[in-house]
Amino acid sequence: MFSFSEENYLKAIFHLQKKYSGGVSTNALAEQMETKASSVTDMVKKLSDKELVKYKKYQGVKLSEKGKKTAVEVIRKHRLWEVFLVEKLNFSWDEVHDIAEQLEHIKSAKLTNELDNFLGNPKRDPHGDPIPDAQGNFRIANNLLLADLEKGQTGVCVGVKDSSTEFLRYLDKNHIALGKQIHIVYKEEYDKSLLVKIDDKELLISHTVSNNLFVKPIES
Amino acid sequence: MFSFSEENYLKAIFHLQKKYSGGVSTNALAEQMETKASSVTDMVKKLSDKELVKYKKYQGVKLSEKGKKTAVEVIRKHRLWEVFLVEKLNFSWDEVHDIAEQLEHIKSAKLTNELDNFLGNPKRDPHGDPIPDAQGNFRIANNLLLADLEKGQTGVCVGVKDSSTEFLRYLDKNHIALGKQIHIVYKEEYDKSLLVKIDDKELLISHTVSNNLFVKPIES
DNA sequence: AACAATTTTTAGATACATCTAAAATATATT
């Protein structure tokens, strides 16, 4: 099959395509992969030879159907393993990413699908990111950010956009977790900071934070 | 840490040391690793530089304490993952080895130890092989082979020496499994074949088979 | 349109793990 490196590039291109829909630039990929542009060019040529991406010199890359399928399979494995680590092995949500980076490369369709069943076919990983099914379909969408809600609205926290250890620990510290209701008491126009109410306690959060929290608004 | 390749060599040396206690020869290692003697020499030099093995030209290799510790850690992971696959994910004992070959290289002490606890700290893997604890101690020994028992004796099947798919499927077909009692009705001196009784049914097995089954004799 | 700055590619090098073929060493046989 494909090497770890190839799979990691495919995953990175998949994520960057959301932002750069006209084609992912060499530099953008280099930054994401924490490597040099020249290395990216080398790898992109190889992926192109294997028909995993469409690539024309100086014009960036896009995933082919085959490339997209492979990327989604890797993402599926990554997120299922994260659920396993948190649900079954007592890991906290800020500890699982690096291990999932390793586990996502294990090759066995049966393993992936049995793991999925064992975990009860979860639709989201511990950070609220959607888990594609065995056919590669994402069954839910992360729509709204907390920053998009208005004063008076309430949303249930369903995911995080930033899943860095730092952000996750900030959330833990302030008792913000997936499933919690967040009510917007006041929105400061100047810096877009929010005064919110969680578990009947008031908390002031910055736009940086509210812009990294996905919510599902509640009808009121 | 160490590369997959380095870890696989350490594991192979560990297993071969039982047979070649005076030092594992380059050719023996090459055969085990399914590679060329020249490749083995290259790798052995690298392992020696890293002080994982003791090596003198033309005299074979032995694991250092550090090398042995690393090998045992890899074996621990391999066998724990095999238990996980069989006990939790509905794999049969002849399907797990190749996947465990991948999973044994995942680097996370916490993962290994949490997995161990999750599985109830098993002492044996699905093939009856002993699983070392977090300190590297094997808590049980595979002592006797069925072929070593005499006419009239009974043993409980506790492990397999050969864990190839072919042998495991042969055992399944003949309803021989770990935990089963095997009584020796008659031993043919000419070819060492055995007439045994399992679940009150008689079965004729060859020396090849009886020499690959570990048993714990029952007092009678 | 010309020049400057940025981006991207190419050329050439390094490290790893492997190979083949040849040389060196050790072991077995007469």
Add this chain to the structure above:
DNA sequence: AATATATTTTAGATGTATCTAAAAATTGTT
């Protein structure tokens, strides 16, 4: 002890993934 055979090592090559430095192409600015 000399010779033949087997084992092991060395020398040199290949493929992958990475890097630095230089060249080429694109984009932005006067």
